[in-house]
Amino acid sequence: MSHVPRELRLATALVEFSDTLLDEFDAERYLGRLADTCVDLLEARGAGVSLLEADGRPVPFAHSSERPHLVRSLLAASPTSGPAHDSLRTGKAVPPVVLTSEEAAVCWPTFTAVALRHGITAAYAVPLRTREEVLGAVSIFKPEPPATEAELAIAQSLADAAALGLSHQRTYVQYRELTGQLQQALASRVQIEQAKGMLAERWNTEPDTAFTALRQYARRNRLPLDQVSRAVTQRTLADGQLRPDTSGRA
Known part of the structure; x- marks a missing residue:
């Protein structure tokens, strides 16, 4: 698909991530697709998604299909160190950082050591968020050269689209549950009215x-x-x- 202009691939992806009103929706597959799209559009070596649990604890959730072992290793280090950790903590994007720098070694010693061992020399992260609620973070891992600000903006656009899709899916599930409850309540009411009528007639x-x-x-x-x-x-x-x-x- 690399022969298709990146702008068109981005537009296609943004539309795709809005289509979540499905009964068979699979969140892990959906966010794995987000990671794969980041790899494709941002020429990354790998990408992963970490989500926040209800108690605020970050957990690795999905990763790109390319080099899964590499990405899993980097995500395992991310909850306590790295751009995803900082993005989850602040709710903001963490611009591209050159991991061979002294700054990276000081700020993220664990993550930086793992990344360099796998040939990753640049990384950044964007929050997966809906309005003020931070759902998680998307991490992008690159070899040289480091990412540009334009790539950071594309990554954030993809993450925003995916977060909106997740929000729509959650609303859809709630709507379906409410509809089911209302239908059950209506059926129960009809059953009660029928019984009332039968007894009233029999008992006069x-x-x-x-x-x-x-x-x-x-x-x-x-x-x-x-x-x-x-x-x-x-x-x-x-x-x-x-x-x-x-x-x-x-």
Whole structure:
């Protein structure tokens, strides 16, 4: 795909990362694709994604398909040292750093040692964020020459698009769960209304009286009201159990 201009590949990627309204969404595959795209567009040797757990602890989550062992080693060092660590802590991008410099050795001794051992001489990271919420960080690892500010901007655009996609997916899942709950509540209500109507007709009484009998039976037996109503409509619960005073009279 290298013959396609980078601008077009970037535009295609940004559209791709917005398409997350899927039932079969796989977050690890999605963020792995983000890492692969960073490698492709930024001419990197590897890229990885670290996410923040609920307790604020960073964990390696996904990596590029090229040189996975290298990237896993670098991500393993990132929670306590390196550009991803700083990006997660500040919520801001960490510009490209030459890892052969004294500054890198002082600031990130563990990460720098691992990176240089694998031939990585430059690294940077951008936050994976939605508005003010930092979800994680994307790390990009390069040999010489170091990355440019333009590449940093591209990396941030990709991370922002992916974070927005994750946010949309989370909203979509919540919407589906809420829809399911509402449908279940509606089905339960229909079941209860049917049982009320059947009992009111059989007993020649008011629907409210029938509903009171249903509710009292459910409470006495610690059963969900819709379960009791289903038993009534399916005629597996005798009237006498609902109205003991009738001695089982239909």
